[in-house]
Amino acid sequence: MQAFTVMFYRQVLRFFRARARVVAMILNPLIWLLFFGLGWSRVFQSPMARVIFGGVDYLTFLAPGIFAMTLFSQSFIGGVSVIWDKQFGFLKEILVAPAPRAASIAGRIFGDATLVTLQGLVVLMLTFPLAHALKPAGLLPSLLLGFLMALAFAGLGTALALKMESLEGFQMFMMILILPLTFLSGAIYPIGAMPGWMQALAYANPLTYAVDGARHYLVGASAARFALALDWGLLLLLALGFLLLAALAFRRATLEG
């Protein structure tokens, strides 16, 4: 357990040391909300548009999406720190320690997920004044659901990074995954409006269920597409699966290759 808490602590320490990262994490969703959301909300002012967005204005529709998107990309990008640890050698320090490998990698993933969820909280606090229709009561459950998703993607990012030699390789995965999954999640336009083949992809996209759950809590049940149980169930499975994957990848890690 010591290894879990200390690796958790290390992620937190490192996060707050990197001021630029703290600023970027708040700026990025704000840019989406203001320059993307506010702009399009002017375009989508007709009653017709409100129907498309489930009876709410565009900014209210978009806000849970930006929240989920932020958590998703930030938690996945957390894997980069594993690559740094490889390159700066710190990973060897962990590999040669007697602590259970699963505990230390889990501590790191939970640390990342917690930090990312805090970012989500900041994002939502900034969002409430802009999107008036959001329900404050949805804040807590959204954060919990977001935490689960952050665990899943921090786990995936970490597992992938453990297999990568270079930052470039990981960046390739970031390119391949982050934007398409965001577009295919219903975060910025409704899944119902997508062509059939795109909808199929959206259903296969885990981010979809995080967006859906967040929308359920923050906007209302009518804005959601799936049952809450499905959102929670899928994300829970995914979090467990990716945590396990990361633990296995780390348990086998040597200096080979």
Next chain:
Amino acid sequence: MQPAIVAEGLKKRFGRVEAVRGVSFEVRPGEIFAFLGPNGAGKTTTVHMLTTLLRPSAGRAEVAGFDVVAAPTEVRRRIGVVFQDPSLDRELTARENLYIHGRIYGLGGPALREKIGEVLRLVELEPVADRPVKQFSGGMKRRLELARALVHRPRVLFLDEPTLGLDPQTRAHVWDYIRAMKVEAGLTLFLTTHYMDEAEALADRVAIIDRGEIIALGTVEELIRRIGGELLYLRPEGKGRCRPLPGVRNCRELPDGRLLLEVEDAASALPRVLEALLAGGQRVREVTLRRPTLNDVFIRLTGRELRDELTRPGPAGWRGRR
């Protein structure tokens, strides 16, 4: 007493490269044991196998009484490692690095805080303990790594090229720390180096490793005694040529034209050698007398200079990157 390290026929193969080709040795508790060898000899690979980070392709090894493959966790509990390449968290301060290390090894509370203070004092880093490591010089980082490896009171300490890339002054300092560590009761040290002076200065026993094999093992005295006698450097007029000379066991022509002669006893051999050379028409302008060093042992065993490896990379295949 049970040996601190036992290696039996330890081998490691990377694809087609055989980095370590079956090394066997024992390290006694409390001794400083050095692996001395040129670049690519297989020193780091051996350290990685002994510290459970690489799985041997063949052979076996025990550290602190536990098998490195069968009981890696038991081994890890009892060892401290300073890797050849830095392994610090550069974003954190020295103290934070030590704290995290201690916690990973299951320590905590006032005992850990006290130990951290103690190791920081040992390597004289107390004044900079709260500065981020990325601001440290190479020597400071090295000292911090030495300190960190001691926090959890290991029984066996591995130091892979502890003074690589440090200036002479810092090296001497690090040597002092290493000697001070040995004083700590029961600590066994396994260190690798390609500096012969480092092996001579620190090690109780030395294994000379070349191309994945141990080619000689013993105390520095024993190894040097294998050469025996003394070394004479003669600078003849013109280029020196080796030929049978009285009292000379071994002769080498050096690139600078000098002759390197191994003799039993220089005082009695020198007059006869000079006489014989003169009779052969060769005048000698300068004579230097020297006691043999580990470098001479290496030359005798391999026909190459250990020292050369420091300054210029050998031809392809030479460094083992075959």
